[in-house]
Amino acid sequence: MQTPIAIVTGGSRGIGRDTVLQLAAQGVRTILTFNSNQDAAEEVTRLAADSGAPSAALQWDASRTDGFVAFAERVGEVLAGWDADRFDYLVNNAGTASSATLADVTEAELDAMFAIHVKAPLLLTQTLLPLMRDGGRIVNLSSGLARFCYPGRIAYGPMKAAVDSLTRYMALELGPRRIAVNAVAPGAIATDFSGGMVRDRPEINEAIARQTALGRVGLPGDVGPVIAAVLSGAMGWVNGQRIEVAGGVHL
Secondary structure, three states: OOOOOOOOOOOOOOOHHHHHHHHHOOOEEEEEEEEEOOOHHHHHHHHHHHHHOOOEEEEEOOHHHHHHHHHHHHHHHHHHOOOOOOOOEEEEOOOOOOOOOOOOHHHHHHHHHHHHHHHHHHHHHHHHHHHHEEEEEEEEEEOOOHHOOOOOOOOHHHHHHHHHHHHHHHHHHHHOEEEEEEEEEOOOEEOOOOHHHHHHHHHHHHHHHHEEOOOOOOHHHHHHHHHHHHHHHHOOOOOOOOOOOOOOOOO
């Protein structure tokens, strides 16, 4: 049986990076994407190789839909180099943050957030479907901010709520191909996301920890294993669901 192959967008850092390494530890080969930091992406491929799972890093800009077809062609080339013609898993993880409020959010920022968080997962999935194996699995990255609200997230939280809805529609339409689609929704994670706010600002870190049942903010290593588990056969009957990975924040 051919070893599984995954595509993880935004796999050079944070949750995406940990997901690639978790999958590599399970023998899953990965095509990861990066936007600008090629050195970080190549470090991930080296670490994955150390686990015995080949990986490849491809540059991809989630905001540029005119590059999606060319990206799919490069994916096909990587697959051919691995003597494969299909991949098994897709993790739509790439994203950017916004700190806009109702008073200052601009139309341009809303458009950019929609392009990256909603349009890109939908259209990238559409573009890659001919290369995806029947019976595969897709994980879309949502957020706890689709369920609860913080100031300065008016351009971000609603986009992730749209991802939750998109996930259900994708699960419905891909059912005939036995492709399961789920959303994983991290809470506050200590990464460089949003300028490292949760990781680097103790007052924010501590405030969120006080609101979390397990008493701390999350780490990438709390989320990557969950994504890997959702992709596994052990969760094969889970479909169209939103799985929050947040330590019990704002219960």
